[in-house]
Amino acid sequence: NVSDADARFTDPEQAAEFVHLTGVDSLAIAIGTSHGAYKFKGDPYLDFNRLKKVGELLPNFPIVLHGASSVLPEFVAKCNEFGGNIPGAQGVPEEMLRKAAQMAVCKINIDTDLRLAMTASVREYLAQNPSEFDPRKYLGPARDAIKGMVAHKIKNVLGSSNKL
Numbered sequence: 440n441v442s443d444a445d446a447r448f449t450d451p452e453q454a455a456e457f458v459h460l461t462g463v464d465s466l467a468i469a470i471g472t473s474h475g476a477y478k479f480k481g482d483p484y485l486d487f488n489r490l491k492k493v494g495e496l497l498p499n500f501p502i503v504l505h506g507a508s509s510v511l512p513e514f515v516a517k518c519n520e521f522g523g524n525i526p527g528a529q530g531v532p533e534e535m536l537r538k539a540a541q542m543a544v545c546k547i548n549i550d551t552d553l554r555l556a557m558t559a560s561v562r563e564y565l566a567q568n569p570s571e572f573d574p575r576k577y578l579g580p581a582r583d584a585i586k587g588m589v590a591h592k593i594k595n596v597l598g599s600s601n602k603l
Contacts, residue, residue: 494543508551
């Protein structure tokens, strides 16, 4: 029997047992992240003590965080400014992701941030160029927005600059 709160999180001992029994290459664990643009109803929380324990039980084993986008407010605002409707979206603060990356986590999934960057760019372009219908025109800036987001995450959040 576990509490409702603990039921949503990875049990470190079970994670270690699972890795040893299955021989998996990496493991996505639950420490408070979730998919989508609405990750927290209250204050953002990641269970770093749980992550530390997993790292101790599985030293040098690749740990993954799914659903770890920051849902940066400026991209939510841009989406909404140009016709989107995603009020109250909230992600994992970047400083929390940086801390996780300095611990046992080696891969952080940020798909929602990439989709927000692209969608904000496409919405802005089409709003400013309403007669345009050539995807090559609005997807170019959208690709640039994704490249910018990826560069920001690599350099400022994930700590992966200049690493092989």
